[in-house]
Amino acid sequence: MLENLEQLKLKFNHELNLVETRDELEKIRVAFLGKKGLVTEELKNLRNLSGEDKKTAGMQVNKLKNEIEQAIVSYQTVIEEKEYQKEIESAECYDYSIPSENEAGTLHPITIVQRQIEDIFKTMGFIIEDGLEVQTEYNNFEAVNIPKNHPARDMQDTYYLENGQILKTHTSAAQNTIMRKYGAPKPGEPLKVLFPGRCFRNENIDASHENTFFQLEGMMIGDDISISNLIYFMKVLLSEVFKRDVKVRLRPGFFPFVEPGFELDINCAICGGDGCPTCKNSGWLELLPCGMIHPNVLRMGGIDPDRYTGFAFGLGLTRLAMMKYNIKDIRLFNSGNLKQLKQFTN
């Protein structure tokens, strides 16, 4: 019996060496360990023995059985590895350099710039408001202290509609509505609003003139808002917008809806303030109009100018986008030309 086991072992090793696939391995397993397998038969034969012999032989057969089982398991891993190897070696090699076809969509450049600015103002506690594009003459003019007969109201610049309304000429047209919506601010809780919007001027279009463009206006009204605060906010906000430590300079400027009114300059980014052709050698670039909200404007907005003060500022969003993306021709914005617009992947 023991010789028989030796022979079985030799036979198994011999046959295992010939195995190449999982199927062949399975056949060997059945041939040795299956219900009628050779090792199984030997186990059955044990019942013919007795005593010490049975015990010894039993141990030997079981040992052989374990050895074969283990050999099959480890050989299985080898075969699997071989098969993986084979699959990988025969795999098609893909050309990683083939361009990806799925083109991304884009946001309009105005949307991108507007969003960035809105985000900055939101972190400073500003509410963002939206105004109508078709406005009453009252909202666009009277309510922001531009009375009848003011040069700004000469017909030629403004689109007048059949019903007497107009297409808003500036974002300030929303001031009155916003003041009335929020009312007088509570002590220590100034009203901080940013209102971007599309504006219209009745003029012919060329590379630097559009009849339809975007502005962005902000205001802050409270019981103790001062010129000093205005300068602070402008400096901090503009440093964020331009991503550098901006120096600001105020000059007197006249706008009917503010008093005092200012032209705000920032130090030229190109020369750092030393003077260059971009800033006409002054070191400063005229950026935006701003000022303390005119008492008449507050009053018309239902806010008592004897108790409250506020500042307002306006920014040409279209102009800012042109600066940021180096756009030379303003007509791009309303062209719908995808060759141009699809470059604004953000």
Added chain:
Amino acid sequence: MLISMNWISEFTDLKGVDLKELINRFTLSTAEVEDIYEMGKDIKDVVVGKIIEINDHPNSKKLHLVKVDIGTEVVDCVCGAPNVFVGAVVPFAKLGGQVGDLLIQEVKIAGETSKGMCCSEKELGISEDNSGLMILDENLPLGKDIKEIYQIEDTIFEVDNKSLTNRPDLWGHYGIAREISVLTGRPLKPLSLMDTSVYKDLDPIDLKVEEDEKTFRYSCITVNQISVKKSPVNMRIRLTYCGMRPINLLADLTNYLMLELGQPMHAFDHGKVSKIRVKTFSKPVNFLTLDGVERTIDTDTLMICDEKEPVAIAGIMGGELSEITDDTTSVLLESANFDGTSVRKSAVRLGMRTEASARYEKVIDPELTTLAIERFLKLLLEIDPGAKVTSSLTDCYVKKYETIMIRFDKTYVDKYTGIDISSDQIENTLTALGFEVRRDGNDFEVKVPSWRATKDVTIKADIIEEITRIYGYDNFEIKSTMSLLTPIRHDVNREDEYRIKQLLAERFSLHEVHSYIWYESKLNKEIGIVTEPNIRIINSVTAENDTIRSTMIPSLLGFVYKNVDHTPEMGMFEIGRVVEGLKEDGLCNERKKLAIVLASKKLSEKEVYFKVKDIITQVVNTVKNMKPTFSRDDKLKNYNYIHPINNASIYLKGENLGYFSVLNPRVRNKIDKKLNVVYAEIDIENLNKVVAKEISYLEVSKYPGVTIDLSLLTDKEMIYDTIAGYIKEYTCEYLKSFRLVDIFEDEKLLPGKKSVTIRFEFVSMERTLEGQEIQSMVDGLLELLKEKGIELR
């Protein structure tokens, strides 16, 4: 406006002042200085010379050989001037000197040596006169540097006119000098004037102001026996440097006064104008202005007339027939104040903005009129002592501005500025600017000077500007506000708009575009789009685009047309405004819309259609956490670009959000026959009305569910929504969900029918469902469907 520093220094001392620093301060405190010009720096070694001998040039008929005595020596020089004569005293540029860009060296001119140059006024840069040599006063010492005699050297700075819009007082040198005196802290000298009270016994001029709405004040006086024709050199230099062409003494003086005081004046030839009527005409009249143009004057334009005939357009320009000529010896001098708005509107209508009208537009101080006459007479009589005033100062003061008194205290200034400016400094600043200040500790009452009281300074806030601009904004301490820490209001709708934009761009690869708020009628015509009438713009410079759009779809289809040649596979969207007619109150019903358009040649029309439907569903679902429903209804307008069959309205919780449609082939073929176009328009405000569904988490069953696919045979026309509706009628707590798997149509196999495969999922929260149970549920469902005419295939 051009400002001469020599002129300024006549009114306030500028000795030792750093001009560059002063001009910078002026920009920061008053108005923007755009440019600085250094005049006369390029004139060197030009001296007084006398021509003592003239000989013919051997090689030229035009040129002469002259000998010039310059005191220390006599110099040979070749001269080509036509007005050269022996004894003429002229400016002479010596060797080594400079005249403009020309460096004076010994040269040969047509073979003859020239050791210097006799100069014209133009060569010296002091006027445009190049007709001949500048002839100087024969009493001038020979050899004296011309720059010591005349104010050729000057610093001119150019102030941005726009920044003077609201400062009528700064439209003359005296007003600028006042600002500068405040900035330097030096006194402002009073104007030297002629006292006109000495003429009070002379007859007044026959003056009648018939149109008193448009006239504030009209002052005039007459002067005879004027013999001097040409203005003094220094006056001509100043006029030239400040951008005005010297003409003759009287015209120059009116211009000089305008540049000095900001008061426009007009000199009529007294021989031609003796009476003054200020009026408008009841019918349009023709009038020849002094620029030689015949103009038609409408009935709103204020005119100055003699007895009957017009002689000037008030505040704008005089007439040619009463113009001062070289023969004029007597003058009727006008110094008036007209209504600024009226002058501006007339100037715009006539298309002639003049130096005078530009000043009247700014609403200048009516107190200036007589002041200007007194100053004019002072200068005239200095230049021409023989002139005789022949009338009393005739003055019709129609409308006087009220005196403006303003009260405020330091607390107000502190609050507005956010900094501490002392009461002394407030007082000093305002006093220097000409305000009369009454102060009691920290309480102020100030009287606004007449030159600031026409519109510029009227309220307390205006006083703040005066104080702060002189204090200097660059001297401000800058401070943040003190405010309570409160949460920022969250604007869901605005966030949603950005989420929609981002979704469309990032997930569906669409491009955002912006289009005009009006229909582009030419383009619409080209692609056959018919739009409905809507409210119109009445004054557009592009008259064909006068109709405000009521829908954005034509705008986007126009973009499809513009892009199809280079980018046929395209997707675009815009969130923009339209006007859907008028509301009950007569105002425009402005709506915010989202428009989407998809075009493709690769995809079939049906594929594009379902892609758009998918986009709409995702848009709504993203912001509202709910899927919209779609239906065909009759609410859609009958636009000719809508596909009559393949369109659908979009609903969410009963709100009509809009619609989507295949492009009508009639328009499609005009754009591109092979292009498949589908578009959608969603009303953002209606979408905003629907409150987003909160996320509500449902426990998932621990037990396995069973899915069963059923292929249902229905009529071909039955839409999926109908089938789904029937299934929803089947009440069964274990039917968790169902969804469409496939629709199969085959006219031969299933004539008039279609097979709709739906996957049903049955699951219980408590236990594993038995096969038999499920079968009976399916049977129940099928029974219900059978009643609706739907069979299992």
